[in-house]
Amino acid sequence: MLDPSRAPAVKPPGQWHHGNLRESLVQWGIALLHEVSLDQLSLRLIAKSAGVSVGAPAHHFGDKDGLFAAMAAQGFRELIALRRSYLAQxxxxxxxxxxxxxxxxxxxxxxxxxxxxxxxxxxxLRHREQYPELVEEGRASFALFCEMAQPMLPPPGQCAMPHADALQMLWSSIHGLAILRVHRRPAPVKASRSRTLDHQVGTMTQFCLAAIAGLKIA
Incomplete structure (x- = not known):
């Protein structure tokens, strides 16, 4: 793990010019999260890595939460782009x-x-509602899921629950698996087969499709 008192010697991939310092700081913050924990990540470390003054991040973001909110918003944009790339195929x-x-x-x-x-x-991240960019990108990410998943649901008059509730439960199931993968935690019951990403993604897909089929009122 990177010593949080030292900046990495080599820039991560990408052209992060100081002509767009705000974007550069966001990208450095995201890159450093692969090396240090959230608790260790500081404005000082990000500024040092980007080769700018310690006060530069505060000028653009106000404080650490402001920069973290911008990083989270960029994360949502990247998540949307990844899912769209798969859907486009x-x-x-x-x-x-x-x-x-x-x-x-x-x-x-x-x-x-x-x-x-x-x-x-x-x-x-405290008071995330204070950061419009983050709120907008988070909503856009969930809206993409709803846009793709809602046509799979039974029509409103034939669905056992409101579409909004069904979409929330489907997303919650997928999010739960994602959290388990992030923390490398097994399920509390023994898995019937492999715990590989491919297997668990396939199983979750089957679960969601079965849940959708079960929502149809006979």
Whole structure:
């Protein structure tokens, strides 16, 4: 693990020019989360890594929460982009495939970006409602899920619960798996088969599709 008192010697990939210092600081913060914990990440470390003065982050973001909120907003944009890239490979009428893409994109992103994912959706960021960019991107991420999943639900008059409730429960199930993958925690009961990402994504997809089928009022 990186010593939080030292900046990395090599810049992460990407052209982070000081002409767009705000974006550069956001990208450095996200990159450093692969090396240090949220508790260890500081404005000083981010500024040192970016090669700017210690006061530069405060000028753009006010305080650490402001920068963390911008990092979380960028995380949502990247999560949306990943899921859209998977969805773009599938025909619109392949509903099981599209559910699989939604599940895989969400869980894969969480596992690859654990600290950022917790910043995006965990309790560590205080007063997130004060950051419009973060609120907007978080809503856009959930809206993408709803846009793709809602056509799979039975029509409102034939659905056992309101669509909004059904979508919330489907997302909650997928989010729960993502959290388990982030923390590398097994389920409290013995898994019937492999715990690989591919297997668990496939199983969660089957679960969601079965839950949707069960919502149809006979």
């Amino acid at each position: 599938l025909p619109a009428d392949d509903l099981p495939g599209r559910m699989h893409a939604l599940v895989r994109g969400y869980v894969e992103f969480a596992q690859a970006n654990g600290s950022l994912f917790e910043l995006m959706l965990g309790p560590g």
